[in-house]
Amino acid sequence: MTDVLLAEDDAAIAEPLARALTREGYGCEIVSTGTAAYERALDNRFELLVLDLGLPEMDGLEVCRRVRAVRPGLSVLMLTARTDEVDFVVGLDAGADDYVGKPFRLAELLARVRALLRRRQPTDEVLEADGLSLDPAARRVLVEGSEVTLANREFELLRYLMERPGQVVSREEILTEVWGSADLRSSKTLDMHISWLRRKIGDDQMSTRRRIVTVRGVGFRFDPE
Template sequence: MTRVLLAEDDPAISEPLARALRREGYDVEVRADGREALESARSDAPDLVVLDLGLPTMDGLEVCRRLRGEGHTVPVIVLTARADEVDTVVGLDAGADDYVTKPFRLAELLARARALLRRGIPDAPASGQADIRVDTESRRVFLHDEEIQLTAKEYELIRVLARHQGKVVSREQLMRDVWETAWYGSTKTLDMHISVLRKKLGDDAMQPRYITTIRGVGFRFDPAGE
């Protein structure tokens, strides 16, 4: 499950926002203190941080600066009540990926969160460590340094799986992230795309190396084929 760290000290904002994120299917951890948020980001490896600037003990800008200074690449959306352009520049210079001014519409923030989660997928390990490499900048996938020709949906599938490599990704999450729909019925379309993707990777559904089916749940991806 995609993990979101929400750092906001105002319950009037954090509580409805956390509920909305959970309805989207995210696992949400809420922190109302800057130092606690920093420690959670360090130890829990969230997939996205939603970070208020006006946190007690340590403000959001400092939290963001420290994360980036330590090499953390997690996408960060900054929340602030200040709409001044200078504040926006300062927030982005600190390493934030996006900037939302209060008051904001929940639908807008959720859309930005989905966009960052789709975009912020790290490449798989280099070819010396893995058989498969996903290059998110060029939207290309390589098997043993040879490019594989994929359709748009096949690329999106492997991109989402690669983001969560080594972890189980549910069928529902794949349908939501790749087809952008809440899906609770048949997943034959997903199964068909997984089957074709496996063939292009030279994978075997009976003895999988790269994409393993977790019966009744979803799929797990291992770019090293271990």
């Protein structure tokens, strides 16, 4: 059984969500403080942390940063009542793999959970193109020889694009293969991850050629030099 740690201090949200996760076949443990979330998240039996941003004692951002330092492979889905795009960006930058704004549709949240828990089999094939080197087995990315830190979802997104050099990949295909659900096509999730991925690999500089190209109305293309 896959175990999920749910860190949420609002019982009206935590209890129904825990029941839904249990119905989906997951084991689920609830904690209600940031301190407890951090301590329990260090247990390797948990494969996913569903983390509320506004926890008492230690906020979700700090929990995420601390957990990431110890368990970089743990999937983190952040819940937030804040709707400002900056808050979402800060959450992703702290190491969250994905976020869901409150109030959320249960079906969408469960789709995000399923997607985060999907794990592709590791491969030893290192992908190299245009100053980028991606090692799936070691989960390392080098840009011009310097290592950069990517969240799990950013890593999978870059790998998916690099595996298809020169090909236009539709938004629906990316969301289905990387997120596990094309139902997210109306959200800003993909655009946010593309934006942060570009920043981390140096594609956000006006003076440089972009490796990840937007094909308007369709999707994205990885253009190696």
